[in-house]
Amino acid sequence: MMLFWLALAQIRFEAMPPPGFVLRNHATADKQLIETMPGGVGVFDYNGDGRPDLFFANGAAVPSLRKEGAKDANRLYRNDGNWKFTDVTESAGVAGEGYAMGVAAGDFDGDGHVDLFVAGVYRNQLLRNLGNGKFEDVTSKSKIKSDEWSVAAGWFDYDGDGRLDLLVANYGKWTAAENRYCGDSARHLRVYCHPKYFAPRPNQLYRNLGDGTFEDVSVKSGMALSKGRGMAVVFADYDGDGRLDAFVTNDNLPNFLFHNLGGGKFEEVALLAGVALLDHGRPVASMGADFRDYDGDGRPDIVVTALNGETFPVFRNQGDGTFRDQTFASQVARLTNTKAGWGVGFVDFDNDGALDLFTANSHVNDLVDQFEAAAYLQANSVFRQAEKGKFAAVENSGLEKAVAAHRGCTFADVDGDGRVDAIVTVLDGAVELWRNVSPAAGHWLVFDVPLGTQVEVDGRKQRMMSSLSYASSAHAGLHFGLGPNAEPRRVVVTWPSGKQQVLEKVAVDQRVSVPR
């Protein structure tokens, strides 16, 4: 019966009218690399009305890196329900400064209101949610620096002190003045330079001191020893030692897996753990990532997006501190070989209890078709986990209708119908809102829990973390698809402190706020 039901399950999206945000990247004839890399998006409930709101990072003029008026503003849209949004950027005070890229949502001060960190090109911003519809720029007070080209960031409590700390992924050394000519001058085809021309930089780890300030512990923690070209940061406790570890993708360099040793120390173990590279041993243009248990064995796995011909690597956690390259075995290699991806997420779109895979696609090089059989503008993809650990293409998902320069993406049940929707940014274009209209979708539960909390339903464990995808964030609850079984469920909640709480007979198809 279950198999029959699974066979019928489909994933369908419908494009909804966008709220008006256009991602301005300020492309120049000089082909400055930063222009092709913005597009972070965050989804979180800024006003506590139970509906996920949308925040978009936006570009600025190049090379001044100054926002030129309202069109360059970062934007916050209040979700008024029924796919209606109101632009509250001005009243909330979040227009921001500089060339912004990444978004990280998290309640860093523990006041119950989700705050925002916005990563950018030599300009980071920490915006404290005051709980009255307004945000306060507390960057300088917080002692968070703006001395790098930061692409992405994520909140996690690495030291178990109950406060969210911040990891900022930095790309590389860039100045407009040092930009070189790359491409084919004879054909006047100037392209974005290869990442190798941007010297790798270390990431930055900030410890939350609990008084509104942060201490830069990059050196002390051991993280500063590893220099890369960071593009995404995601967290999970991959070895089950009770401490959150961090995975950072690196563009054309081996990825990093920072194993949390406890005592405030990290060790970079990606190579030996098997997630630095695919088994062929060559680095790929690793961009977005997600760190979640896709095959239901209770251990968090990793997916990464990359360019055409590189495939989107899938690393399966073997439970002994190492991962296996499952890109080929999971079918993802074959499905993604002709795609270039940025945003990515393991999400159960058809509520069948198995996580599917969504990728926001486009090549990095807008002239790629002049050099190889590849397209710059691409449609997004969704791959359904049709059998355990194996993904399959979804025909007529609706996504194929929009071919564009997609970048960041995030996921949330925007309309409260129990099906997870997708929000995708478009370089120099309007944001795409993809409403999940999958027919015969199964039952579901969404848990509103703090970051770091683990929830177990039907033997499947998921941890609430907000950072995912490419430079993006999702802070809109932990979603479980439950399949056709409508019986109430037993739920085990493990709080960040380690304390467990069991909820018996939780009715399906609802949003659950778990009292601590």
Place this chain on the structure above:
Amino acid sequence: MLPLLLVLLAQSPGVEQKAAQARALMEQGRFAEAAPLWGDLVKAMPGNPGLLLNLGMALHLAGEDAKAIPLLEQAAKGGAPPAFLFLGASYLRTGQPTKAMAPLKRFVAADPRHVEARLMLVDAAQGQATEALPHLEVLSRLDAARPAVWYQLGRAYEEFAFAEFAQLGKQFPESGPWFALLADSRSKTSQNRAAFFFYRKALAKSPGMRGLHAAVAEIYRRAGEPSWALSEDAAEVKLGEPVCKVMTAECAFAAGKLSQTLALARPLRTAEGAYWRVRAYDGLAREAFGRLNALPESPEGYRFQAETLREQQKYAESVAAWREALRLAPGHPDYTRELISGLLQTRDYAEAQKLLDAAPEKSPDLNFLQGDLLLNQQLADQAIPFLEKAAKQDPNLLAARAALARALLQAGQPAAALPHATAALSLDTDGSLHFQLARAYQAAGQAEPARAAMAKYQEIKARNTEQERLAEEQARITPP
């Protein structure tokens, strides 16, 4: 066709009739039918060199080279020039180019204006420029309208230039002329930063060398800094023209007399002598390619274009040129292989597959390309049989063995991947093959060799990273 040599020592009416019949068949091009008649005559008169030659020729022309060779070897003992020609041709067709050299040389000595024989000698030289060059130079005079001659002549001169450059590097490492040539090579491929770095090194070693300041000025202009170029232009002018009361290699080169440059530089045992030899050979190569390009379109002309574009990493344009070469030489196996490689480079898998499907028989190269194509499309299971076949056909085709190791590892057969990954390690320049080997050992549960291979990967990686860092640090275009 050569005149038939028929020397019948003992004639009989039946023999004469059979010989006439065989001759007639040869004239009609019916070599396979003529061969048995010549065979009967050889049996009737064993050891007759003329009959042996005729039988050998008939078999060669009928495509039966393996049978022809022993007969032609016997016939050649008689000293008849055609026996040498056909023997050389049969050796070539049976893949024995080294053996072909001696008989072909004997034939060319007797008939120096024979174009086909010299072309065969060039083929027999298998890219050994020393062997091929004298024949190519003669051919360029005998048959100046033949594109293949100019193509091969150009490549032979390039070989000589390369060999001279390598010698210069050994005898006078890091000398001014050596840096200057290195800079020239980078400048030609628009690697301006590297060229700038090496020109500056050359100037530091040989400040009086003409052309270096002008080259630096040109790089400044390319980098959009024309004002920086002015002082370099002035420095070049200050060096003045070479004094040519006595002809030197530099003077001859400046006058565009490349052969004379070579003649004057040849006896010199200095770095400058080697420098002018490299420049002269390089100039002669450019001249040959210029002649090739001046001829009506030809497969070799497009081949040259395709190879040049590939060197410049212009893969899409290179593919277009290979297509043109194949238009003029349909089914040419080398051009087909190169086109498939180019299509793989540009990820045009569907087109590459069409060409592979059309190939009548798959050589080790084509089996490798078919496997590589499938592997590139993430179809490792389907790639494995082709790669296995290529590796079996030619165990020294290490690229195929590396691809096979990767495919087997991907398909979850790490133990089977191990011998192929190990065999291909000599190809590993970026550490990736050692990494694959480490992953294969790891997956096969062999922890210790996995650690050793991973350590080697890290060693190669660290070395490469350091070299790249140094190159990047050094290669900045700075003001004069």
